[in-house]
Amino acid sequence: MKKRFTYKDLEDSSTYYYPIFGAIFSANCKLYKTSEQKPPLDTDNPRSSIQNYLNLGEDDFYNISDTINIYNRCFIELLSKADALVAFPLIRLQLENLTAIYAETLYPFQILHKLFDLGRNLGEVKIKGSYIVPSNLRREIDANYGTTIGDLYKDYSGFINPSKSQMEVDINSYYSYKEDSYVASKKDVKKYAKDMVYVNQIIGNVLLVHLEDIKSKIK
Numbered sequence: 001m002k003k004r005f006t007y008k009d010l011e012d013s014s015t016y017y018y019p020i021f022g023a024i025f026s027a028n029c030k031l032y033k034t035s036e037q038k039p040p041l042d043t044d045n046p047r048s049s050i051q052n053y054l055n056l057g058e059d060d061f062y063n064i065s066d067t068i069n070i071y072n073r074c075f076i077e078l079l080s081k082a083d084a085l086v087a088f089p090l091i092r093l094q095l096e097n098l099t100a101i102y103a104e105t106l107y108p109f110q111i112l113h114k115l116f117d118l119g120r121n122l123g124e125v126k127i128k129g130s131y132i133v134p135s136n137l138r139r140e141i142d143a144n145y146g147t148t149i150g151d152l153y154k155d156y157s158g159f160i161n162p163s164k165s166q167m168e169v170d171i172n173s174y175y176s177y178k179e180d181s182y183v184a185s186k187k188d189v190k191k192y193a194k195d196m197v198y199v200n201q202i203i204g205n206v207l208l209v210h211l212e213d214i215k216s217k218i219k
Contacts, residue, residue: 092156
């Protein structure tokens with residue numbers, strides 16, 4: 001299992017994430033003592049219990065893991081084709097995934113299910129009677145992991161809607177026109193990709209800490 005996310009992982013980040021997500025699933029099965037599909041499965045209501053849900057082979061990280069990998073693949077493809085302004089919003093979207101995953105690690109089996117299955121936004125999810133505040137979660141991540149997620153979120157929000165941020169990217173030095181198409185230099189692609197690599201590393205760190213937390217609870 002890899003602990004370090006690298007630039008090369010962007011093209012196919014499944015090789016980085018799937019072992020981690022698989023280990024989390026296996027650890028949860030041990031924590032909730034699932035085995036041989038006992039007790040009898042309630043197939044009409046998979047979430048009748050966490051044990052039942054896991055016994056059915058279900059896992060709340062499944063949907064978001066595919067989304068993470070798709071964002072990474074499309075990001076590096078767009079960046080390499082000199083489409084930086086289209087690629088940069090994917091960093092903001094990946095930060096949304098990070099925030100949701102962090103919330104899920106705080107409240108296992110209570111967050112991602114509501115986002116994907118019930119169609120809620122993260123800020124619409126209630127825990128113990130109070131709505132989750134995503135910006136507070138990003139501040140927690142920065143405090144707990146020594147990161148700059150809050151600043152990155154602000155920076156890349158400028159690429160979601162028309163803004164000055166889009167005019168500040170030095171496009172002219174980023175690509176050249178060759179053979180009737182725009183070509184990005186490998187040096188600049190790697191430079192512009194560093195923040196996406198950074199965000200993925202934080203996602204990986206959060207997941208690995210969650211995995212160790214689950215393992216510590218297994219008796």
